[in-house]
Amino acid sequence: MDLAEIDASGHGLQYYCKCIVHKSQLLEGQKDVYLLETDAILPRKEQLGPRPGQFYLLRRSVSGVEYGRPISVYHSEEHIDAQTGLKVVKLQFLILKKGRGTEELASLLPGDEMQIIGPLGNGFALPDDMPAGTGSTASAGNPQICIVGGGIGIAPVACLAESLPDKSYDFFACFKSKSYALEHIRAANLTVTTDDGSEGIRGMLNAALTAEVIRAKGYKAIFACGPLPMLSYLKDLALETGVRCYVSMEARMLCGVGACLGCTIPTNDGNARVCRDGPVFDATRIIFEKPVPKRKPLLKDTIPDTSVKIAGVKFVNPVIAASGTFGFGQNYRGITNVNVLGGIVGKGVTLEARLGNSGQRIIEVAAGNINSIGLQNPGIRAFIEEELPAMLALKPVAIANLAGSDLESYTEGAALLDKTAIPMIELNISCPNVKAGGQAWGLNPDKAKECVAAVRKATRKPLMVKLSPNAPDIVAVALACVEAGADALSLINTISAVSIDIERARPVFDNVRAGLCGPAIKPIALRMVYDVASAVRKLSSFNHIPIVGMGGIASWQDAVEFIMAGASAVQVGSAKFSNPTVMEEIITGIATFMKSHGYRTIDDMVGAAIV
Helix, strand or coil: CCCCCECCCCCECCEEEEEEEEEEEECCCCCCEEEEEEEEECCCCCCCCCCCCCEEEEEECCCCCCCCEEEEEEEEEEEECCCCCCEEEEEEEEEECCCHHHHHHHCCCCCCEEEEEEEECCCCCCCCCCCHHHCEECCCCEECEEEEEEHHHHHHHHHHHHHCCCCCEEEEEEECCCCCCCCCCCCCEEEEEECCCCCCEECCHHHCCCHHHHHHHCCCEEEEECCHHHHHHHHHHHHHHCCEEEEECCCCCCCCCCCCCCCEEEECCEEEECCCCCCEEEHHHECCCCCCCCCCCCCCCCCCECCEEECCEEECCCEEECCCCCCCCCCCECCECHHHCCEEECCCECCCCECCCCCCCEEEECCEEEECCCCCECCHHHHHHHHHHHHHHCCCEEEEEECCCCHHHHHHHHHHHHCCCCCEEEEECCCECHHHCCCEHHHCHHHHHHHHHHHHHHCCCCEEEECCCCCCCHHHHHHHHHHHCCCEEEECCCEEEECEECCCCEECCCCCEEEEECHHHHHHHHHHHHHHHHHHHCCCHHHCCCEEEECCCCCHHHHHHHHHCCCCEEEECCHHHHCCCHHHHHHHHHHHHHHHHCCCEHHHHCCCCCC
């Protein structure tokens, strides 16, 4: 029965509900696999519990992620509640902690609440000529059914095995190290393989299951779930032996019910939705993509070089504190180890002191904040006298962020900074050009070029130009800055945004528009870094200036993405407000990733994803 069909009252057979967690525990011998148990009270009598191979979308009720994660059912039991007469389904799931959503699920405790949608998908079904009671030729002791589970993929096939008569199937369980979740398996023959040889046969599935084994055993059908290379291998075996093979696929999902078309995979019949057409498919229909070869890790004693050079200035690592989020380097001392950073960009300074914007200045929004500070600062002269000495005394490279309102204020400020020991200037061209009706210098290639050229003449310091994401064509602006003499580019600044106070029926900020930053802008920033880096690479080698990426970076994975998109270094901003040690974690994470993936230098990674 298609669970999307409606019952007699016009309701769907699937359901959404909030459940209380009854059990949440790390499986014995595992570092990142958890058993999660809950009860779901079916809202209407007509609704159904899950079939083997089906899944639910799970999400913690108080969550930092937007969407549920598709998790296959590992075990289920049903009973009728004596008081309500409604069906209650006990559901067990195996959670592999690997991302934000699964980390949240793995951290649930008994008594916590989570949201579930399901049961979803088509599940496993025996072929018509193999009813459940005849899966084994008992007299010969040779089951016709072969079940294969790999890693966390053990869950749905263990659920299938539990639904079949004892000893009516053979079961192959493959793990990296040590086995788990086999307590419901009642196979005629259970074969375990482990990559490290800690249990069973040493090796992967091909060490235990081959075409010769399939023919010798006389299997009629294979049911499997696990890593894609394993499923692709089983497809090849099925084609070679003529045995039917059904595999459970996975994909990133939004809706889970077939509406958004976001979870498609390629098949011989065109794109198929994993959530609705699957997750169980005939393996011979699936077009498996060839895996990207993995890089070999560095040798044990090899330490990756995380240093980078930006416009001739050496940074011990590519992690820089972004302007406007770190003061002048002193604010976070004692809270985080400031001296391990690659660099610090000071608060934006202007020729004369500024009081900044009036009214409310910050609000929190989903995955970030909107701010309207207004370049409050003591002025360049006060910065040079009062802040710069302490900033230069720190180990990270000190960078002055220069802002202005007209060419005169920019050039005079640059000339003053030129006389100091500051190693580098970051030129903020997101400031309004007062002589051009208030439009920011960085929105127009010609105006950006004019500003950069003027400042270039006023200072010999390395000049890194900070680009505005609000430009209609940020690539054109970037190339204009290169032509005008920029030594490096940094991007992006905050994105123009608006918030409304619904109680006052007025904009939250006095200036109406303010700057959006935080994780919400990361994909946009990454796209702009990718586009600018791709364009700069097409210039003559003389103009191949470095790029520093920023915008929503909150983890070492984010930083690696920016580097692979073409950034030689990254700046971290608002993430420090929620996690003061985030930059230390990013520095360590980058080095660990480089070692495990065979990158000797940062340059080896820069632009690796540009195609």
